[in-house]
Amino acid sequence: MLIGIVRTIILYLIIVLVLRVMGKRQIGQLQPFELVIILMISELAVIPSQDSGIPLIAGLFPVIMLLLLGLAISELALKSEKARGIICGTPTILINKGQIMEDQLRKLRYNLSDLLEQLRAKNMFNIADVDYAILETNGQLSVIPKSDKRPATPHDLKLQIAGDGMPLALIMDGEIQKKNLEKSGVDIIWLEKEIKKANISNIKQVFFASIDSQQKLYIQKKNAK
Template sequence: MSTSFRLQICENCRAYFFVFSPYYTMPNIYSFYFGKLCDFHKRRRCGRMAVPLLRTLILYCAVICAVRLMGKRQIGELDPSELVVTILVSDLAAVPMQDLGIPLLSGLVPIATLVVLEIFLSFAALKSRRFRRLLNGQPAIIIRKGQLDIDKLRQMRLTTDEVIETLRKQNVAAVSDVKYGVIEPDGTLTVILKQPQQPVTAEMLGITPKDTGLPLVVVSDGKMVPRSLELLHLSPADIERRLKNQSIAVEDVFLMTLDDCGNTFLQKKEGRV
């Protein structure tokens, strides 16, 4: 079947269209260049641009909510089930954004299903130790008293170079310094050093260090943080009084931290105090 075309003029704005088939029309490039499109065609073109924008915003919010509901984890600390769900959610969110012919619900419904499934599996893992091991695996000891467990390394498909590299990242010079090395279910290596190689602590030296609390940000970029003040049982007037004793206004403070022991860190916007 041959494709025929004809010249057609818009009744609203007199813009020229080349008609290649009964189902496809393309505006003449000169109509775009000279801005001869009427309001109807302009609204239609803007509407087509708004659809992918709205889809992207909706899917972005859906993915953010999904990640928040699944809990806070760093990317390198995801369990196998969490990693699978994260990959699937990203793929499901990408498909409706790329193909406007796919309904938006075709992406939102599977994402919601995966989130509910992950939450259900997490609760089931909390209740059953056996199910937790089946779902996430269990720790594996690859170093025992300074010796590598060759069978475990082969089972976990780890090379000696990878183990040595991981030890160096934890400031461990040699395998012989390690009493136990454990591969956790999230893939990280936990190292327990032998007694002579463990760092010296204040308890070993018989020293009682100064007690410190948890520093909380009470002023950030010239603004007080109400949540921190509430945890420290302080009022804005207390902070203003502390700053007034040092002849500093709240607006001039870049960062101020305070712990429950009274230790304060203060940095002005133009430099450190």
């Protein structure tokens, strides 16, 4: 029993490490070959965890081979445009200048209901407002609205807007994030003063606090128990 638990924990940690090495993309962003490799790895990892008669190294060997295969294919797709087209496929235009491409829908076995559902997910409820819709190789739909249906930007209005920069979390669940505090350009004394201005006596009472590029502090107090 104990041996099985230890083997399962070891296999779990190794599989997590393997997936980390393969990258940080979500399931919906995986290429078909990446998804197949992950499914095969998960199936192969179950075998040595269930059968203690299989040496752990022997059970991990096919997992490592699949990892190396995935890395090799990824490297090949990165270096060669032709190989990338064969391995990952190419994006397909489903709507071209407002016109639905029926032949492409049939070729991909992609029905109108699927197309309308994906458009709604992109906040495009009227197909007449769509200029281009492109089905990416990972199955996601990219949508370009018609020019008169796109939201106005500061550039369109000829406005000069200062960049917001990246907000930094200074306090999380009562703990000061020291690295972010150093990057923010403020010190602990300033932070404590601002906390007191918000009628909070102790940093431990702060659930979350962040600072933006304009030195504006956002503070949320912990809920009283």
